[in-house]
Amino acid sequence: MTDHFDSEAFYAALNAARLGRQMTWKEVAEQAGVNASTLSRIGQGAKPDVNGLAALLAWSNLKAEMFIRGAGRQEAEPIARITALLRADPKLSSNNAKLMEEIVLSTYNKLRDD
Structure with a gap:
């Protein structure tokens, strides 16, 4: 389905x-x-x-x-969950959340490939 x-x-x-x-x-x-x-x-x-x-x-x-039928069968990718959490953090401005996201994604991609 x-x-x-x-x-x-x-x-x-x-x-x-x-x-x-x-x-x-x-x-x-x-x-x-x-x-x-x-x-x-x-x-x-x-x-x-x-x-x-x-x-x-x-x-x-x-x-x-x-x-959403079928939702929850698999968890979202960890990096996607981290991004969503950063964007939802009320302590971070939109720009700061985007900056943190860039830092985390860059670091994640570098370390994942190693």
């Missing part, structure tokens, strides 16, 4: 979160910072755009990999 995003499961999970918080879909849209039409489209089976997905994941505290 190929990996793909399960919009139906994502919408069902969003609905459960919405009901648990006793909110309307309009309130979800406002709180998450997405258009109400985004939620309607997802409810009709459309896949969310990346910004809408990110906003709704943040609002619901759900993880994207929960809705």
Whole structure:
């Protein structure tokens, strides 16, 4: 089975979160910072755009990999995980995170080839 995003499961999970918080879909849209039409489209089976997905994941505290069939079969490459952690570190500015990433990648590539 190929990996793909399960919009139906994502919408069902969003609905459960919405009901648990006793909110309307309009309130979800406002709180998450997405258009109400985004939620309607997802409810009709459309896949969310990346910004809408990110906003709704943040609002619901759900993880994207929960809705990707086949995800989690293998771990990401260690260097990819390090890069993601550097970019997510709130103590680093975007430029400093990029600088750290360059240093780590350069060092990793040098040491890996030896």
